[in-house]
Amino acid sequence: MTDRDTLYRGLSHAAWGYLFLNLDINLGTVSILPRFVGYLLFRAAIEELRETRRDLGLLRPLATALALWTGGDWLLSWTGGDLDGHVLFLDLLAAVIGIYFQFQFLTDVAALAEANQPPGNGLDGQILHWRTVETVLVTALCLTGHLPEALGSWRELLTGALAVVYVIVGLCLMGAMFSLRKLFQPVSPEGTV
Numbered sequence: 001m002t003d004r005d006t007l008y009r010g011l012s013h014a015a016w017g018y019l020f021l022n023l024d025i026n027l028g029t030v031s032i033l034p035r036f037v038g039y040l041l042f043r044a045a046i047e048e049l050r051e052t053r054r055d056l057g058l059l060r061p062l063a064t065a066l067a068l069w070t071g072g073d074w075l076l077s078w079t080g081g082d083l084d085g086h087v088l089f090l091d092l093l094a095a096v097i098g099i100y101f102q103f104q105f106l107t108d109v110a111a112l113a114e115a116n117q118p119p120g121n122g123l124d125g126q127i128l129h130w131r132t133v134e135t136v137l138v139t140a141l142c143l144t145g146h147l148p149e150a151l152g153s154w155r156e157l158l159t160g161a162l163a164v165v166y167v168i169v170g171l172c173l174m175g176a177m178f179s180l181r182k183l184f185q186p187v188s189p190e191g192t193v
Contacts (some may be wrong), residue, residue: 003052007112008184010048014109015177017041022170029077036071039063042105053108062101069094084145095142099135106131106173113180123180130173137166 020038024031043063050057073083084091106127114124144159 004184005186006048007052007116008181008186010045011109011177011181011184013041013045013048014105015174015181017045018170018174018177022167022174029080031074031077034070034074036067036074039067039070042101043067046105049108049112053112056105056108059101059105059108062097066094066098066101091145092142095138099138099142102138103131103135106134109177109180113183116183117180118183123176123183126176127173127180130169130176133169134166134173137162137169141166 017038020033020041021035023033024035025033040063043060046056046060046063050060069083076082083094110124110127110131113121113127117123141159141162144155144162147155147158149155
């Protein structure tokens, strides 16, 4: 395998990881796009990309922890339960780890884009822009869960609006990741892509 193939595979894992992370389609209480699959894909991406961006290796334990947390939540969803809302400290810890993981992961991916994109492409700037917007949105979504119940429908409206914007930002991030992946598309022996 060439480095180009490894980068292509790693970025493919990362791009598809955002599908599972940002889209939540449920059948009853069970997600058919479980978030833990996204974190497993990020972990696979880290394995592929860590030789190119050594800092990514430091995120491996966080990807594993997030996969376990969201996997446990997904398993409980089969019984109608969830992990969120039972122990505030664990909720906050999972949220902070998730925010930090995504911020650092996208920072490293943007550095990878900067080092490999054609001049004037600006893909690194796009990734950094969407990383920052995603960080603000996830933080805001976490905070809306702790707004007073007295706000009632306003709280639900705010949460719903932020969730819709979050999905749009996730799709934009996926697009940027697929664009970056395209830079490393394997070349056939005849020299065509």
